[in-house]
Amino acid sequence: MAELIITNGDSAGECLKEVYPDAIVLPWRDLLHEGPVPVSDELSSIRAKYIEKQWGVDAQADFDDRDELLSKLSKFDRISLWFEHDLYDQLQLLQVLNDLNTKSANVLLVQADDYLGQDGPQTIGCWLDGAEPITQAQYNLAKRAWWAFRQDTPEDWVGLLEMDLSALPHLQSSVLRMLEELPSAPGGVSRTERHILEIAAKGAQTPGEIFKVYQSCEDAQFMGDWSFFNRLDGLTRNKCPVLGASTNAKFTPLEGEDAIRAYLNTSFELNPFGQAVLADEEDYADANTIDYWWGGVHITNDNMWRWDSDTLQLAAP
Numbered sequence: 001m002a003e004l005i006i007t008n009g010d011s012a013g014e015c016l017k018e019v020y021p022d023a024i025v026l027p028w029r030d031l032l033h034e035g036p037v038p039v040s041d042e043l044s045s046i047r048a049k050y051i052e053k054q055w056g057v058d059a060q061a062d063f064d065d066r067d068e069l070l071s072k073l074s075k076f077d078r079i080s081l082w083f084e085h086d087l088y089d090q091l092q093l094l095q096v097l098n099d100l101n102t103k104s105a106n107v108l109l110v111q112a113d114d115y116l117g118q119d120g121p122q123t124i125g126c127w128l129d130g131a132e133p134i135t136q137a138q139y140n141l142a143k144r145a146w147w148a149f150r151q152d153t154p155e156d157w158v159g160l161l162e163m164d165l166s167a168l169p170h171l172q173s174s175v176l177r178m179l180e181e182l183p184s185a186p187g188g189v190s191r192t193e194r195h196i197l198e199i200a201a202k203g204a205q206t207p208g209e210i211f212k213v214y215q216s217c218e219d220a221q222f223m224g225d226w227s228f229f230n231r232l233d234g235l236t237r238n239k240c241p242v243l244g245a246s247t248n249a250k251f252t253p254l255e256g257e258d259a260i261r262a263y264l265n266t267s268f269e270l271n272p273f274g275q276a277v278l279a280d281e282e283d284y285a286d287a288n289t290i291d292y293w294w295g296g297v298h299i300t301n302d303n304m305w306r307w308d309s310d311t312l313q314l315a316a317p
Contacts, residue, residue: 002075006096007082008089011117016082018121024076026069029062032091032149033178034227036293039150050293055226056254070099080108080131084116086220090174094149097134097142107134111169115221137167145171150296154182154305157295158314173220176312182294185306185315187277188285189242192223192231197242197270197278205267207232207251226253232268238288242274 003023007013013027035050037043044067048060073079081096083089100107108131116124144163148156157175165171180191187194192214199213211228215221229251236245246267252259276282290301299305306315 001077004069004073004076004079005082006079007116008084008092009117012082012119012124015116015119015121015124019125024069026066028066028092028096029059030092030095031088031224031227032095032295033087033181033222034293036296036298037150038152038296039147054230073100078106078108080110080128081134082110082116082127083112084220085111085113085170085173086115086218086222087174087177088222090168090170091149091178093168094142094146094171097139098146100134101139101143108132109134109138113170135167141165141167141171145175149178152296152298153316154179154294154297154307154314161312170220176309177220177222178295179307179314180309182299182305182307182314183285183290185308185313186280186283188283188287188290188306189277190231191309192228193235193284194278196232196235197274200243200268200270201275201278205269207264207266207268210268226251229263235274236268240273240284240287242271242277242284243268244271245269 003020005016005020005023005025007016007025007027009027009029013025016023017025030047030051035054036046038046040046044063045060048063051057051059079100081093083093110127110131112127116127145160148160151157158179160175161172165175177191183190184194189197195214195217196210199210204210204213207229210232211225214228232243233250235241236243247262247265249259249263249266251263270278273282273287277284285301285304290299290304292299297303297305302317304317307313308315
């Protein structure tokens with residue numbers, strides 16, 4: 001039987017290759033919670049260009065191979081989707097289900113509520129016991145949510161909270177967690193950035209220390225260290241930084257071990273402005289240049305969508 005396994009990345013992928021050597025394993029190597037994800041027929045190219053610009057990694061060939069494989073789904077007797085409960089995986093799952101809808105039969109969802117990449121060959125197969133066939137309701141919901149995520153305002157994404165999302169049991173928590181990556185009202189920082197300030201205020205200093213504590217702040221960990229260090233650096237390099245740094249080192253993973261070591265030995269400290277932002281006495285977004293993508297939304301000072309996690313309210317620019 002020809003089988004395709006689609007999963008969240010290389011750690012789980014390598015393990016699944018060992019357990020199911022006759023299957024083709026496709027790792028979905030894209031961190032959709034950062035960078036542009038607009039409505040476009042050229043999405044793979046847009047994502048590849050972002051990844052290369054941000055991290056110096058050439059993803060275009062990988063995405064081309066992925067898209068070519070997805071164009072030949074009819075040759076597979078079974079397709080199984082192995083994804084976790086966190087935001088990183090749930091966004092990938094939306095894209096995969098959107099792409100598979102109406103193209104494939106005999107598709108199974110292996111929905112883990114733990115981290116597949118931490119399993120070994122002896123244990124990862126147990127998740128298959130809970131696999132269930134994908135339903136049309138799941139396809140429909142994924143299509144609706146993927147469309148909402150890629151719009152040029154967050155309004156349709158917020159609108160998902162008014163729907164029954166139970167067909168994909170981890171979607172509601174992921175919708176909320178993604179909204180928390182918008183600038184906050186008040187304060188002007190994302191939830192991740194606020195965690196960084198809180199952790200620094202308690203005395204953690206080096207990037208590794210701060211990242212380790214941050215991971216414990218997430219019910220479902222979704223952000224890798226590269227993305228996290230980029231957020232950390234941003235808080236020290238804007239017009240009105242909230243953190244002071246002991247060196248000018250920046251996280252540059254492709255510049256060699258010496259550069260990485262220098263960065264990891266840097267100490268960060270909350271400054272007075274950071275203390276005021278943490279206390280909601282100052283607004284980070286009002287004082288600084290804001291320019292990043294949130295799904296299909298380009299968040300800038302002139303297009304400043306904010307999210308109040310206490311009232312669950314979206315504030316338009």
